[in-house]
Amino acid sequence: MLSSSPNNKSPTFILTADDSLMSQSKHGLYSSYMACFPTNVMAESELKGYYQPPECYPNGKARRAPLSLRILEAILHCFGFEKSEYATVPRFNLEKFVGEKTKVIAVSTMDPEGLGPLTQTLQLFYGDENTEPYTKTAFNRLMTEIKTLKEKYKQIKVVVGGPGAWQLSSHKLLEKYGIDHLVIGEVESIAPKLFGSLTAKENVSSPKIIVCEPADVDMIPPILDATINGLVEVSRGCGRGCSWCFSSTSGRMRCLPIEKIKKSVEANLKGKAAEITLQSNDILLYESNSKRFIPDPDAVLSLMKELYSMGNVGSVLPIHFSIASIAADPDLLNKLTALIKEKSVNLNLEKFVVQIGIETGSPRIIERYMRGKTLPFSPYEWPKIVKEALKTLDEEGWFCYGTLIFGFPEEDEGDINQTIELIRNLKGLKVIIIPLIFTFLNAESEKAKSSKKETLWKHLPLLYEIQRHNEKTASRYGNLGHLKFLKKNPLTERRNLDFLRRHVCVAN
Helix, strand or coil, X not given: CCCXXXXXXXXXXXXXXXXXXXXXXXXCHHHHHHHHCECCXXXXXXXXXXXXXXXXXXXXXXXXXXXXXXXXXXXXXXXXXXXXXXXXXXXXHHHHHCCCCCCEEEEECCCCCCCCHHHHHHHHHHCCCCCCEHHHHHHHHHHXXXXXXXXXXXXXXXXXXXXXXXXXXXXXXHHHHCCCEEEECCHHHCHHHHHHHHHCCCXXXXXXXXXXXXXXXXXXXXXXXXXXXXXXXXXXXXXXCCCCCHHHHHCECEXXXXXXXXXXXXXXXXXXXXXXXXXXXXXXXXXXXXXXCCCCHHHHHHHHHHHHCCCCCCEEEECECCHHHHHXXXXXHHHHHHHHHHHCCCCCHHHCEEXXXXXXXXXXXXXXXXXXXXXXXXXXXXXXXXXXXHHHHHHCCCEEEEEEEECCCCCCHHHHHHHHHHHHCCCCCCEEEEEEECCCCXXXXXXXXXCHHHHHHHCHHHHHHHHHHXXXXXXXXXXXXXXXXXXXXXXXXXXXXXXXXXXXXXXX
């Protein structure tokens, strides 16, 4: 219970996100995708077994929050607002904080309509017309409560942003959820004007849908408090230009300076988050100036050494590696892994988990949709460097989640067979393959949705190969601490393998 009534001293800004984003997974960052399953497969009661309840300080504010909300806090602080004027809170504390002085409720979202590639894929595999993913259920629940508060306090404006904001870019959805302004893209460039206008006495109008340009590095502030999973931003964008990827809209890779990164690490340490996770599309390219995407080993190792030199840091681990970067400089991965093992406190191999993008085994598809992904190699070297990079990761003790996209436009049987062959060549390596149906960066038409069943049947042999690989990997490595959840995961369960086996036989 709060010591005073927040409604009488309500902050100007309330920052929040739905329950699936405000909760930290019990099994590590990479198991947080469980919320993407349809609710008929992964009921909310089951999901609670995978997530910790949101932690709060005694005053009711979130002890840890999504990185996007912590960045927005820092922007408000830089813009001149005092800490007492904004509060980041979980959904269940909204009513305690919102009051007569609240001007803005800002919401960060990841997958509000269930249109993300993984969510759509899982819906295709396991869902039906009457089910929806938990991500959508949680967002709808949050917005329903916010809409009720907005009706009570007429002065409140609702602003929604975050990586999933693009899914809400129709006026019908804005009206449904009571959203006054939708921010698509990086908020730094428009935050002063937007939030200034929403708190000013004069009525300065802003568009309902605001599309933002990528922010310059000097506009991105260090965070002020701890994040979910100790997430700290190291870079934005990628620069490889894959046609299907969300990062492609962010242009070139922009690396934050070490001092700014260290301030964000310090904020996490103050919040008792000693295990730091580095957010970057490819940590191996930190501060690389090469147009051919050649890593700069000195820059990468210097960053890691600087972060490990900070007091009370338990571990510093990356979230992503690029296959091409590993193949371009495998010695860098060896040195980086040795450094992490040497400097980390009580770190065991169960923590060495990273996400990589396999995407396809077809050089033709690589050439057509993601030519930059293979640099400094050619698209026709891709199957070879995938195996080389994953073998290097395996030898260094890393467990990988590798995304693989199926259903590319113009993908034919030859492309599918090349991808199947690639998966077979990864036998025995510590990698779980995550199939993703090809998704454009916008909400799709009903015609596109209806064609997905045809895409599923066309790719049954590939999906069967993925399922068989994953089942064997989960069986072999499922006793590794937080990886135990793989044994009770629809992506690796034998019942799904049997289903695919039967339908492959029918299809052939």
